[in-house]
Amino acid sequence: MKTYDIAGKAVLITGASSGIGKALSSCFAEEGARLFLGCHPSEKAALESWMKELRAHFGVLARGFPIDLAADGAPERLYRAVVKNSGRLDVLVNNAGVMAYGNFHELDLERQRRxxxxxxxAYLELMHLALRDMTAAGAGRVLNVGSVSAFQPSAHHAVYGATKAFVQGLSEAVNQELRGTGVTVCTLCPSYTDTPLLKGEGFPKRLLWYSVSGLADPETIARKGVRAFKRGKPVYIPGLRNWFIHAVLQRFVPRRLAGALSRLVLK
Ligand SMILES: NC(=O)c1ccc[n+]([C@@H]2O[C@H](COP(=O)([O-])OP(=O)(O)OC[C@H]3O[C@@H](n4cnc5c(N)ncnc54)[C@H](OP(=O)(O)O)[C@@H]3O)[C@@H](O)[C@H]2O)c1
Structure with missing residues:
Protein backbone atom coordinates (compact mmCIF):
# COMPACT_ATOMS: atom_id res chain seq x y z
CA MET A 1 0.00 0.00 0.00
CA LYS A 2 1.33 3.49 -0.90
CA THR A 3 1.76 5.59 2.22
CA TYR A 4 2.00 9.37 2.60
CA ASP A 5 5.60 10.55 2.50
CA ILE A 6 6.24 12.96 5.36
CA ALA A 7 9.91 13.74 4.54
CA GLY A 8 10.43 17.46 3.89
CA LYS A 9 6.78 18.32 4.56
CA ALA A 10 5.91 21.42 6.59
CA VAL A 11 3.95 20.19 9.61
CA LEU A 12 2.20 22.36 12.20
CA ILE A 13 1.44 20.60 15.49
CA THR A 14 -0.47 22.50 18.19
CA GLY A 15 0.11 21.69 21.88
CA ALA A 16 3.53 20.20 21.14
CA SER A 17 5.11 21.00 24.51
CA SER A 18 3.79 17.91 26.30
CA GLY A 19 1.90 14.61 26.10
CA ILE A 20 0.64 13.29 22.79
CA GLY A 21 1.61 16.45 20.83
CA LYS A 22 5.21 16.21 22.02
CA ALA A 23 5.31 12.50 21.12
CA LEU A 24 3.78 13.24 17.71
CA SER A 25 6.45 15.85 17.02
CA SER A 26 9.11 13.22 17.67
CA CYS A 27 7.46 10.78 15.21
CA PHE A 28 7.16 13.46 12.51
CA ALA A 29 10.79 14.50 13.15
CA GLU A 30 11.89 10.88 12.72
CA GLU A 31 10.18 10.92 9.30
CA GLY A 32 12.14 14.05 8.31
CA ALA A 33 9.36 16.65 8.51
CA ARG A 34 9.97 20.38 8.93
CA LEU A 35 8.35 21.16 12.25
CA PHE A 36 6.32 24.21 13.23
CA LEU A 37 5.28 23.66 16.82
CA GLY A 38 2.62 25.52 18.77
CA CYS A 39 2.41 25.76 22.54
CA HIS A 40 0.77 27.82 25.25
CA PRO A 41 3.00 30.87 26.05
CA SER A 42 3.54 29.50 29.58
CA GLU A 43 5.29 26.49 27.99
CA LYS A 44 7.67 28.49 25.77
CA ALA A 45 10.82 27.44 27.65
CA ALA A 46 9.79 23.77 27.72
CA LEU A 47 9.13 23.84 23.97
CA GLU A 48 12.46 25.58 23.27
CA SER A 49 14.38 22.87 25.08
CA TRP A 50 12.34 20.10 23.39
CA MET A 51 13.05 21.62 19.94
CA LYS A 52 16.77 21.67 20.75
CA GLU A 53 16.57 17.91 21.37
CA LEU A 54 14.64 17.33 18.15
CA ARG A 55 17.18 19.31 16.08
CA ALA A 56 20.13 17.54 17.71
CA HIS A 57 18.66 14.06 17.46
CA PHE A 58 16.95 14.14 14.05
CA GLY A 59 18.69 17.08 12.32
CA VAL A 60 15.33 18.59 11.41
CA LEU A 61 14.11 22.17 11.26
CA ALA A 62 11.96 23.01 14.30
CA ARG A 63 10.40 26.41 15.04
CA GLY A 64 8.19 27.32 17.98
CA PHE A 65 5.04 29.46 18.10
CA PRO A 66 3.92 30.21 21.65
CA ILE A 67 0.34 31.47 21.18
CA ASP A 68 -2.67 31.07 23.49
CA LEU A 69 -5.25 29.42 21.23
CA ALA A 70 -8.07 30.53 23.51
CA ALA A 71 -7.41 34.21 22.71
CA ASP A 72 -9.44 36.08 20.09
CA GLY A 73 -7.93 35.71 16.62
CA ALA A 74 -5.16 33.40 17.90
CA PRO A 75 -5.66 30.47 15.47
CA GLU A 76 -5.41 32.85 12.50
CA ARG A 77 -2.32 34.57 13.94
CA LEU A 78 -0.70 31.17 14.45
CA TYR A 79 -1.57 29.98 10.95
CA ARG A 80 -0.32 33.18 9.24
CA ALA A 81 2.93 33.13 11.26
CA VAL A 82 3.60 29.50 10.32
CA VAL A 83 2.86 30.01 6.62
CA LYS A 84 5.08 33.11 6.60
CA ASN A 85 7.90 30.89 7.89
CA SER A 86 7.23 27.69 5.99
CA GLY A 87 6.06 29.06 2.63
CA ARG A 88 3.16 26.65 2.69
CA LEU A 89 1.68 24.15 5.12
CA ASP A 90 1.48 20.50 4.09
CA VAL A 91 0.16 18.93 7.29
CA LEU A 92 -1.93 20.45 10.09
CA VAL A 93 -2.08 18.49 13.34
CA ASN A 94 -4.77 19.93 15.62
CA ASN A 95 -3.80 18.52 19.01
CA ALA A 96 -3.87 21.20 21.75
CA GLY A 97 -6.56 20.38 24.25
CA VAL A 98 -7.83 21.11 27.74
CA MET A 99 -10.20 19.35 30.09
CA ALA A 100 -12.03 20.05 33.35
CA TYR A 101 -13.27 17.24 35.55
CA GLY A 102 -16.50 17.60 37.53
CA ASN A 103 -20.22 18.08 37.08
CA PHE A 104 -21.18 20.55 34.37
CA HIS A 105 -23.38 22.75 36.61
CA GLU A 106 -20.71 22.94 39.32
CA LEU A 107 -17.72 23.77 37.13
CA ASP A 108 -16.89 27.39 36.38
CA LEU A 109 -18.59 28.50 33.16
CA GLU A 110 -15.57 30.48 31.94
CA ARG A 111 -13.37 27.38 32.31
CA GLN A 112 -15.82 25.40 30.18
CA ARG A 113 -15.97 28.14 27.55
CA ARG A 114 -12.18 27.87 27.37
CA ALA A 122 -9.39 26.56 17.38
CA TYR A 123 -9.59 23.21 15.55
CA LEU A 124 -12.33 24.56 13.30
CA GLU A 125 -10.56 27.84 12.53
CA LEU A 126 -7.15 26.29 11.83
CA MET A 127 -8.73 23.58 9.69
CA HIS A 128 -10.73 26.16 7.70
CA LEU A 129 -7.65 28.27 7.00
CA ALA A 130 -5.50 25.26 6.11
CA LEU A 131 -8.09 23.60 3.86
CA ARG A 132 -8.56 26.78 1.80
CA ASP A 133 -4.84 26.76 0.94
CA MET A 134 -4.51 22.97 0.68
CA THR A 135 -7.43 22.56 -1.72
CA ALA A 136 -6.07 25.42 -3.87
CA ALA A 137 -2.70 23.58 -3.97
CA GLY A 138 -4.40 20.22 -4.59
CA ALA A 139 -2.54 18.53 -1.72
CA GLY A 140 -2.43 18.43 2.06
CA ARG A 141 -3.42 16.50 5.17
CA VAL A 142 -5.17 17.39 8.40
CA LEU A 143 -4.85 15.17 11.46
CA ASN A 144 -7.30 16.06 14.21
CA VAL A 145 -6.51 14.53 17.58
CA GLY A 146 -9.93 13.61 18.90
CA SER A 147 -10.79 11.03 21.52
CA VAL A 148 -12.91 7.95 22.13
CA SER A 149 -14.97 10.42 24.21
CA ALA A 150 -16.45 11.44 20.85
CA PHE A 151 -18.50 8.26 20.55
CA GLN A 152 -20.71 8.31 23.69
CA PRO A 153 -21.67 10.73 26.47
CA SER A 154 -18.78 11.54 28.83
CA ALA A 155 -20.24 12.15 32.29
CA HIS A 156 -18.02 14.22 34.62
CA HIS A 157 -16.25 15.79 31.64
CA ALA A 158 -19.29 16.57 29.57
CA VAL A 159 -18.01 19.64 27.72
CA TYR A 160 -14.73 17.93 26.88
CA GLY A 161 -16.64 14.94 25.43
CA ALA A 162 -18.97 17.25 23.53
CA THR A 163 -16.03 19.08 21.91
CA LYS A 164 -14.57 15.74 20.82
CA ALA A 165 -17.93 14.67 19.34
CA PHE A 166 -17.99 17.99 17.45
CA VAL A 167 -14.48 17.48 16.06
CA GLN A 168 -15.30 13.90 15.06
CA GLY A 169 -18.50 14.81 13.21
CA LEU A 170 -16.86 17.81 11.53
CA SER A 171 -13.78 15.84 10.43
CA GLU A 172 -15.70 12.90 8.97
CA ALA A 173 -18.13 15.14 7.08
CA VAL A 174 -15.42 17.45 5.72
CA ASN A 175 -13.31 14.47 4.70
CA GLN A 176 -16.20 13.34 2.49
CA GLU A 177 -16.57 16.81 0.96
CA LEU A 178 -12.86 16.74 0.07
CA ARG A 179 -13.01 13.59 -2.07
CA GLY A 180 -11.09 14.11 -5.29
CA THR A 181 -9.28 17.26 -4.08
CA GLY A 182 -6.03 15.56 -3.03
CA VAL A 183 -6.65 16.66 0.56
CA THR A 184 -7.80 14.48 3.44
CA VAL A 185 -8.86 14.91 7.06
CA CYS A 186 -8.12 12.10 9.53
CA THR A 187 -8.87 11.71 13.22
CA LEU A 188 -6.77 9.98 15.86
CA CYS A 189 -9.05 8.92 18.73
CA PRO A 190 -7.08 7.65 21.73
CA SER A 191 -8.56 6.30 24.92
CA TYR A 192 -7.10 7.42 28.28
CA THR A 193 -3.42 8.24 27.95
CA ASP A 194 -0.94 9.06 30.67
CA THR A 195 -0.37 12.80 30.11
CA PRO A 196 -0.69 16.02 32.16
CA LEU A 197 -4.27 16.37 30.82
CA LEU A 198 -5.42 13.72 33.31
CA LYS A 199 -3.55 15.29 36.22
CA GLY A 200 -5.29 18.66 36.29
CA GLU A 201 -7.20 20.10 39.22
CA GLY A 202 -10.02 17.82 40.38
CA PHE A 203 -9.17 14.88 38.12
CA PRO A 204 -9.33 11.61 40.15
CA LYS A 205 -6.06 9.67 40.57
CA ARG A 206 -7.71 6.67 38.95
CA LEU A 207 -10.96 6.16 37.06
CA LEU A 208 -12.82 2.86 37.33
CA TRP A 209 -12.70 2.74 33.51
CA TYR A 210 -8.89 2.42 33.50
CA SER A 211 -9.31 -1.24 34.52
CA VAL A 212 -11.04 -1.79 31.15
CA SER A 213 -9.24 0.67 28.88
CA GLY A 214 -5.82 0.71 30.55
CA LEU A 215 -3.77 3.90 30.49
CA ALA A 216 -1.73 4.18 27.28
CA ASP A 217 1.60 5.93 27.00
CA PRO A 218 1.71 8.94 24.67
CA GLU A 219 4.67 7.60 22.66
CA THR A 220 2.75 4.45 21.67
CA ILE A 221 -0.35 6.46 20.75
CA ALA A 222 1.72 8.84 18.62
CA ARG A 223 3.64 6.06 16.86
CA LYS A 224 0.46 4.14 16.01
CA GLY A 225 -1.34 7.37 15.12
CA VAL A 226 1.31 8.49 12.64
CA ARG A 227 1.37 5.02 11.05
CA ALA A 228 -2.42 5.15 10.55
CA PHE A 229 -2.17 8.75 9.30
CA LYS A 230 0.45 7.76 6.70
CA ARG A 231 -1.88 5.01 5.52
CA GLY A 232 -4.66 7.58 5.17
CA LYS A 233 -7.00 5.98 7.73
CA PRO A 234 -9.83 8.52 8.12
CA VAL A 235 -10.68 7.43 11.70
CA TYR A 236 -8.18 5.62 13.88
CA ILE A 237 -8.79 4.31 17.41
CA PRO A 238 -5.56 2.84 18.86
CA GLY A 239 -5.99 -0.57 20.51
CA LEU A 240 -8.24 -3.41 19.36
CA ARG A 241 -10.22 -3.43 22.61
CA ASN A 242 -10.85 0.32 22.42
CA TRP A 243 -11.85 0.04 18.79
CA PHE A 244 -14.30 -2.76 19.61
CA ILE A 245 -15.86 -0.90 22.56
CA HIS A 246 -16.17 2.52 20.95
CA ALA A 247 -16.65 1.77 17.27
CA VAL A 248 -18.53 -1.55 17.35
CA LEU A 249 -20.24 -2.13 20.71
CA GLN A 250 -21.55 1.45 20.88
CA ARG A 251 -23.76 0.75 17.87
CA PHE A 252 -25.62 -1.98 19.75
CA VAL A 253 -25.81 -0.44 23.23
CA PRO A 254 -28.78 1.92 23.76
CA ARG A 255 -27.54 5.51 24.07
CA ARG A 256 -29.23 5.88 27.48
CA LEU A 257 -27.37 2.85 28.83
CA ALA A 258 -24.06 4.15 27.46
CA GLY A 259 -24.71 7.45 29.23
CA ALA A 260 -25.57 5.74 32.54
CA LEU A 261 -22.45 3.54 32.26
CA SER A 262 -20.26 6.59 31.66
CA ARG A 263 -21.62 8.14 34.91
CA LEU A 264 -20.50 5.06 36.84
CA VAL A 265 -17.20 4.16 35.22
CA LEU A 266 -15.80 7.67 34.74
CA LYS A 267 -16.03 8.37 38.50
N1 LIG B 1 -4.62 12.16 27.73
C1 LIG B 1 -5.71 11.51 27.34
O1 LIG B 1 -6.22 10.63 28.05
C2 LIG B 1 -6.30 11.80 25.98
C3 LIG B 1 -7.19 10.86 25.45
C4 LIG B 1 -7.77 11.12 24.22
C5 LIG B 1 -7.47 12.28 23.54
N2 LIG B 1 -6.60 13.18 24.07
C6 LIG B 1 -6.35 14.41 23.33
O2 LIG B 1 -4.98 14.52 23.02
C7 LIG B 1 -4.66 15.90 22.82
C8 LIG B 1 -3.38 16.20 23.58
O3 LIG B 1 -3.64 16.07 24.98
P1 LIG B 1 -2.61 15.40 25.99
O4 LIG B 1 -3.30 14.29 26.65
O5 LIG B 1 -1.32 15.18 25.32
O6 LIG B 1 -2.53 16.55 27.10
P2 LIG B 1 -1.38 17.60 27.47
O7 LIG B 1 -0.11 16.90 27.74
O8 LIG B 1 -1.97 18.46 28.54
O9 LIG B 1 -1.21 18.40 26.11
C9 LIG B 1 -2.10 19.40 25.71
C10 LIG B 1 -1.29 20.45 25.02
O10 LIG B 1 -2.17 21.50 24.58
C11 LIG B 1 -1.62 22.74 25.02
N3 LIG B 1 -2.63 23.76 25.25
C12 LIG B 1 -3.61 23.74 26.17
N4 LIG B 1 -4.30 24.90 26.11
C13 LIG B 1 -3.72 25.66 25.17
C14 LIG B 1 -3.96 26.96 24.65
N5 LIG B 1 -4.94 27.72 25.15
N6 LIG B 1 -3.17 27.42 23.69
C15 LIG B 1 -2.17 26.69 23.19
N7 LIG B 1 -1.87 25.44 23.63
C16 LIG B 1 -2.65 24.94 24.60
C17 LIG B 1 -0.97 22.38 26.34
O11 LIG B 1 -0.13 23.40 26.79
P3 LIG B 1 -0.01 23.61 28.40
O12 LIG B 1 0.80 22.44 28.87
O13 LIG B 1 0.66 24.90 28.59
O14 LIG B 1 -1.41 23.62 28.94
C18 LIG B 1 -0.28 21.09 25.96
O15 LIG B 1 0.91 21.31 25.26
C19 LIG B 1 -5.86 16.69 23.30
O16 LIG B 1 -6.61 17.13 22.20
C20 LIG B 1 -6.64 15.68 24.11
O17 LIG B 1 -8.01 15.97 24.14
C21 LIG B 1 -6.00 12.95 25.28
Whole structure:
Protein backbone atom coordinates (compact mmCIF):
# COMPACT_ATOMS: atom_id res chain seq x y z
CA MET A 1 0.00 0.00 0.00
CA LYS A 2 1.33 3.49 -0.90
CA THR A 3 1.76 5.59 2.22
CA TYR A 4 2.00 9.37 2.60
CA ASP A 5 5.60 10.55 2.50
CA ILE A 6 6.24 12.96 5.36
CA ALA A 7 9.91 13.74 4.54
CA GLY A 8 10.43 17.46 3.89
CA LYS A 9 6.78 18.32 4.56
CA ALA A 10 5.91 21.42 6.59
CA VAL A 11 3.95 20.19 9.61
CA LEU A 12 2.20 22.36 12.20
CA ILE A 13 1.44 20.60 15.49
CA THR A 14 -0.47 22.50 18.19
CA GLY A 15 0.11 21.69 21.88
CA ALA A 16 3.53 20.20 21.14
CA SER A 17 5.11 21.00 24.51
CA SER A 18 3.79 17.91 26.30
CA GLY A 19 1.90 14.61 26.10
CA ILE A 20 0.64 13.29 22.79
CA GLY A 21 1.61 16.45 20.83
CA LYS A 22 5.21 16.21 22.02
CA ALA A 23 5.31 12.50 21.12
CA LEU A 24 3.78 13.24 17.71
CA SER A 25 6.45 15.85 17.02
CA SER A 26 9.11 13.22 17.67
CA CYS A 27 7.46 10.78 15.21
CA PHE A 28 7.16 13.46 12.51
CA ALA A 29 10.79 14.50 13.15
CA GLU A 30 11.89 10.88 12.72
CA GLU A 31 10.18 10.92 9.30
CA GLY A 32 12.14 14.05 8.31
CA ALA A 33 9.36 16.65 8.51
CA ARG A 34 9.97 20.38 8.93
CA LEU A 35 8.35 21.16 12.25
CA PHE A 36 6.32 24.21 13.23
CA LEU A 37 5.28 23.66 16.82
CA GLY A 38 2.62 25.52 18.77
CA CYS A 39 2.41 25.76 22.54
CA HIS A 40 0.77 27.82 25.25
CA PRO A 41 3.00 30.87 26.05
CA SER A 42 3.54 29.50 29.58
CA GLU A 43 5.29 26.49 27.99
CA LYS A 44 7.67 28.49 25.77
CA ALA A 45 10.82 27.44 27.65
CA ALA A 46 9.79 23.77 27.72
CA LEU A 47 9.13 23.84 23.97
CA GLU A 48 12.46 25.58 23.27
CA SER A 49 14.38 22.87 25.08
CA TRP A 50 12.34 20.10 23.39
CA MET A 51 13.05 21.62 19.94
CA LYS A 52 16.77 21.67 20.75
CA GLU A 53 16.57 17.91 21.37
CA LEU A 54 14.64 17.33 18.15
CA ARG A 55 17.18 19.31 16.08
CA ALA A 56 20.13 17.54 17.71
CA HIS A 57 18.66 14.06 17.46
CA PHE A 58 16.95 14.14 14.05
CA GLY A 59 18.69 17.08 12.32
CA VAL A 60 15.33 18.59 11.41
CA LEU A 61 14.11 22.17 11.26
CA ALA A 62 11.96 23.01 14.30
CA ARG A 63 10.40 26.41 15.04
CA GLY A 64 8.19 27.32 17.98
CA PHE A 65 5.04 29.46 18.10
CA PRO A 66 3.92 30.21 21.65
CA ILE A 67 0.34 31.47 21.18
CA ASP A 68 -2.67 31.07 23.49
CA LEU A 69 -5.25 29.42 21.23
CA ALA A 70 -8.07 30.53 23.51
CA ALA A 71 -7.41 34.21 22.71
CA ASP A 72 -9.44 36.08 20.09
CA GLY A 73 -7.93 35.71 16.62
CA ALA A 74 -5.16 33.40 17.90
CA PRO A 75 -5.66 30.47 15.47
CA GLU A 76 -5.41 32.85 12.50
CA ARG A 77 -2.32 34.57 13.94
CA LEU A 78 -0.70 31.17 14.45
CA TYR A 79 -1.57 29.98 10.95
CA ARG A 80 -0.32 33.18 9.24
CA ALA A 81 2.93 33.13 11.26
CA VAL A 82 3.60 29.50 10.32
CA VAL A 83 2.86 30.01 6.62
CA LYS A 84 5.08 33.11 6.60
CA ASN A 85 7.90 30.89 7.89
CA SER A 86 7.23 27.69 5.99
CA GLY A 87 6.06 29.06 2.63
CA ARG A 88 3.16 26.65 2.69
CA LEU A 89 1.68 24.15 5.12
CA ASP A 90 1.48 20.50 4.09
CA VAL A 91 0.16 18.93 7.29
CA LEU A 92 -1.93 20.45 10.09
CA VAL A 93 -2.08 18.49 13.34
CA ASN A 94 -4.77 19.93 15.62
CA ASN A 95 -3.80 18.52 19.01
CA ALA A 96 -3.87 21.20 21.75
CA GLY A 97 -6.56 20.38 24.25
CA VAL A 98 -7.83 21.11 27.74
CA MET A 99 -10.20 19.35 30.09
CA ALA A 100 -12.03 20.05 33.35
CA TYR A 101 -13.27 17.24 35.55
CA GLY A 102 -16.50 17.60 37.53
CA ASN A 103 -20.22 18.08 37.08
CA PHE A 104 -21.18 20.55 34.37
CA HIS A 105 -23.38 22.75 36.61
CA GLU A 106 -20.71 22.94 39.32
CA LEU A 107 -17.72 23.77 37.13
CA ASP A 108 -16.89 27.39 36.38
CA LEU A 109 -18.59 28.50 33.16
CA GLU A 110 -15.57 30.48 31.94
CA ARG A 111 -13.37 27.38 32.31
CA GLN A 112 -15.82 25.40 30.18
CA ARG A 113 -15.97 28.14 27.55
CA ARG A 114 -12.18 27.87 27.37
CA UNK A 115 -12.49 24.14 26.61
CA UNK A 116 -14.88 24.96 23.79
CA UNK A 117 -12.48 27.61 22.47
CA UNK A 118 -9.32 25.43 22.50
CA UNK A 119 -10.77 21.98 21.69
CA UNK A 120 -13.41 22.98 19.15
CA UNK A 121 -13.17 26.56 17.82
CA ALA A 122 -9.39 26.56 17.38
CA TYR A 123 -9.59 23.21 15.55
CA LEU A 124 -12.33 24.56 13.30
CA GLU A 125 -10.56 27.84 12.53
CA LEU A 126 -7.15 26.29 11.83
CA MET A 127 -8.73 23.58 9.69
CA HIS A 128 -10.73 26.16 7.70
CA LEU A 129 -7.65 28.27 7.00
CA ALA A 130 -5.50 25.26 6.11
CA LEU A 131 -8.09 23.60 3.86
CA ARG A 132 -8.56 26.78 1.80
CA ASP A 133 -4.84 26.76 0.94
CA MET A 134 -4.51 22.97 0.68
CA THR A 135 -7.43 22.56 -1.72
CA ALA A 136 -6.07 25.42 -3.87
CA ALA A 137 -2.70 23.58 -3.97
CA GLY A 138 -4.40 20.22 -4.59
CA ALA A 139 -2.54 18.53 -1.72
CA GLY A 140 -2.43 18.43 2.06
CA ARG A 141 -3.42 16.50 5.17
CA VAL A 142 -5.17 17.39 8.40
CA LEU A 143 -4.85 15.17 11.46
CA ASN A 144 -7.30 16.06 14.21
CA VAL A 145 -6.51 14.53 17.58
CA GLY A 146 -9.93 13.61 18.90
CA SER A 147 -10.79 11.03 21.52
CA VAL A 148 -12.91 7.95 22.13
CA SER A 149 -14.97 10.42 24.21
CA ALA A 150 -16.45 11.44 20.85
CA PHE A 151 -18.50 8.26 20.55
CA GLN A 152 -20.71 8.31 23.69
CA PRO A 153 -21.67 10.73 26.47
CA SER A 154 -18.78 11.54 28.83
CA ALA A 155 -20.24 12.15 32.29
CA HIS A 156 -18.02 14.22 34.62
CA HIS A 157 -16.25 15.79 31.64
CA ALA A 158 -19.29 16.57 29.57
CA VAL A 159 -18.01 19.64 27.72
CA TYR A 160 -14.73 17.93 26.88
CA GLY A 161 -16.64 14.94 25.43
CA ALA A 162 -18.97 17.25 23.53
CA THR A 163 -16.03 19.08 21.91
CA LYS A 164 -14.57 15.74 20.82
CA ALA A 165 -17.93 14.67 19.34
CA PHE A 166 -17.99 17.99 17.45
CA VAL A 167 -14.48 17.48 16.06
CA GLN A 168 -15.30 13.90 15.06
CA GLY A 169 -18.50 14.81 13.21
CA LEU A 170 -16.86 17.81 11.53
CA SER A 171 -13.78 15.84 10.43
CA GLU A 172 -15.70 12.90 8.97
CA ALA A 173 -18.13 15.14 7.08
CA VAL A 174 -15.42 17.45 5.72
CA ASN A 175 -13.31 14.47 4.70
CA GLN A 176 -16.20 13.34 2.49
CA GLU A 177 -16.57 16.81 0.96
CA LEU A 178 -12.86 16.74 0.07
CA ARG A 179 -13.01 13.59 -2.07
CA GLY A 180 -11.09 14.11 -5.29
CA THR A 181 -9.28 17.26 -4.08
CA GLY A 182 -6.03 15.56 -3.03
CA VAL A 183 -6.65 16.66 0.56
CA THR A 184 -7.80 14.48 3.44
CA VAL A 185 -8.86 14.91 7.06
CA CYS A 186 -8.12 12.10 9.53
CA THR A 187 -8.87 11.71 13.22
CA LEU A 188 -6.77 9.98 15.86
CA CYS A 189 -9.05 8.92 18.73
CA PRO A 190 -7.08 7.65 21.73
CA SER A 191 -8.56 6.30 24.92
CA TYR A 192 -7.10 7.42 28.28
CA THR A 193 -3.42 8.24 27.95
CA ASP A 194 -0.94 9.06 30.67
CA THR A 195 -0.37 12.80 30.11
CA PRO A 196 -0.69 16.02 32.16
CA LEU A 197 -4.27 16.37 30.82
CA LEU A 198 -5.42 13.72 33.31
CA LYS A 199 -3.55 15.29 36.22
CA GLY A 200 -5.29 18.66 36.29
CA GLU A 201 -7.20 20.10 39.22
CA GLY A 202 -10.02 17.82 40.38
CA PHE A 203 -9.17 14.88 38.12
CA PRO A 204 -9.33 11.61 40.15
CA LYS A 205 -6.06 9.67 40.57
CA ARG A 206 -7.71 6.67 38.95
CA LEU A 207 -10.96 6.16 37.06
CA LEU A 208 -12.82 2.86 37.33
CA TRP A 209 -12.70 2.74 33.51
CA TYR A 210 -8.89 2.42 33.50
CA SER A 211 -9.31 -1.24 34.52
CA VAL A 212 -11.04 -1.79 31.15
CA SER A 213 -9.24 0.67 28.88
CA GLY A 214 -5.82 0.71 30.55
CA LEU A 215 -3.77 3.90 30.49
CA ALA A 216 -1.73 4.18 27.28
CA ASP A 217 1.60 5.93 27.00
CA PRO A 218 1.71 8.94 24.67
CA GLU A 219 4.67 7.60 22.66
CA THR A 220 2.75 4.45 21.67
CA ILE A 221 -0.35 6.46 20.75
CA ALA A 222 1.72 8.84 18.62
CA ARG A 223 3.64 6.06 16.86
CA LYS A 224 0.46 4.14 16.01
CA GLY A 225 -1.34 7.37 15.12
CA VAL A 226 1.31 8.49 12.64
CA ARG A 227 1.37 5.02 11.05
CA ALA A 228 -2.42 5.15 10.55
CA PHE A 229 -2.17 8.75 9.30
CA LYS A 230 0.45 7.76 6.70
CA ARG A 231 -1.88 5.01 5.52
CA GLY A 232 -4.66 7.58 5.17
CA LYS A 233 -7.00 5.98 7.73
CA PRO A 234 -9.83 8.52 8.12
CA VAL A 235 -10.68 7.43 11.70
CA TYR A 236 -8.18 5.62 13.88
CA ILE A 237 -8.79 4.31 17.41
CA PRO A 238 -5.56 2.84 18.86
CA GLY A 239 -5.99 -0.57 20.51
CA LEU A 240 -8.24 -3.41 19.36
CA ARG A 241 -10.22 -3.43 22.61
CA ASN A 242 -10.85 0.32 22.42
CA TRP A 243 -11.85 0.04 18.79
CA PHE A 244 -14.30 -2.76 19.61
CA ILE A 245 -15.86 -0.90 22.56
CA HIS A 246 -16.17 2.52 20.95
CA ALA A 247 -16.65 1.77 17.27
CA VAL A 248 -18.53 -1.55 17.35
CA LEU A 249 -20.24 -2.13 20.71
CA GLN A 250 -21.55 1.45 20.88
CA ARG A 251 -23.76 0.75 17.87
CA PHE A 252 -25.62 -1.98 19.75
CA VAL A 253 -25.81 -0.44 23.23
CA PRO A 254 -28.78 1.92 23.76
CA ARG A 255 -27.54 5.51 24.07
CA ARG A 256 -29.23 5.88 27.48
CA LEU A 257 -27.37 2.85 28.83
CA ALA A 258 -24.06 4.15 27.46
CA GLY A 259 -24.71 7.45 29.23
CA ALA A 260 -25.57 5.74 32.54
CA LEU A 261 -22.45 3.54 32.26
CA SER A 262 -20.26 6.59 31.66
CA ARG A 263 -21.62 8.14 34.91
CA LEU A 264 -20.50 5.06 36.84
CA VAL A 265 -17.20 4.16 35.22
CA LEU A 266 -15.80 7.67 34.74
CA LYS A 267 -16.03 8.37 38.50
N1 LIG B 1 -4.62 12.16 27.73
C1 LIG B 1 -5.71 11.51 27.34
O1 LIG B 1 -6.22 10.63 28.05
C2 LIG B 1 -6.30 11.80 25.98
C3 LIG B 1 -7.19 10.86 25.45
C4 LIG B 1 -7.77 11.12 24.22
C5 LIG B 1 -7.47 12.28 23.54
N2 LIG B 1 -6.60 13.18 24.07
C6 LIG B 1 -6.35 14.41 23.33
O2 LIG B 1 -4.98 14.52 23.02
C7 LIG B 1 -4.66 15.90 22.82
C8 LIG B 1 -3.38 16.20 23.58
O3 LIG B 1 -3.64 16.07 24.98
P1 LIG B 1 -2.61 15.40 25.99
O4 LIG B 1 -3.30 14.29 26.65
O5 LIG B 1 -1.32 15.18 25.32
O6 LIG B 1 -2.53 16.55 27.10
P2 LIG B 1 -1.38 17.60 27.47
O7 LIG B 1 -0.11 16.90 27.74
O8 LIG B 1 -1.97 18.46 28.54
O9 LIG B 1 -1.21 18.40 26.11
C9 LIG B 1 -2.10 19.40 25.71
C10 LIG B 1 -1.29 20.45 25.02
O10 LIG B 1 -2.17 21.50 24.58
C11 LIG B 1 -1.62 22.74 25.02
N3 LIG B 1 -2.63 23.76 25.25
C12 LIG B 1 -3.61 23.74 26.17
N4 LIG B 1 -4.30 24.90 26.11
C13 LIG B 1 -3.72 25.66 25.17
C14 LIG B 1 -3.96 26.96 24.65
N5 LIG B 1 -4.94 27.72 25.15
N6 LIG B 1 -3.17 27.42 23.69
C15 LIG B 1 -2.17 26.69 23.19
N7 LIG B 1 -1.87 25.44 23.63
C16 LIG B 1 -2.65 24.94 24.60
C17 LIG B 1 -0.97 22.38 26.34
O11 LIG B 1 -0.13 23.40 26.79
P3 LIG B 1 -0.01 23.61 28.40
O12 LIG B 1 0.80 22.44 28.87
O13 LIG B 1 0.66 24.90 28.59
O14 LIG B 1 -1.41 23.62 28.94
C18 LIG B 1 -0.28 21.09 25.96
O15 LIG B 1 0.91 21.31 25.26
C19 LIG B 1 -5.86 16.69 23.30
O16 LIG B 1 -6.61 17.13 22.20
C20 LIG B 1 -6.64 15.68 24.11
O17 LIG B 1 -8.01 15.97 24.14
C21 LIG B 1 -6.00 12.95 25.28
Missing amino acids: ILRVNAE
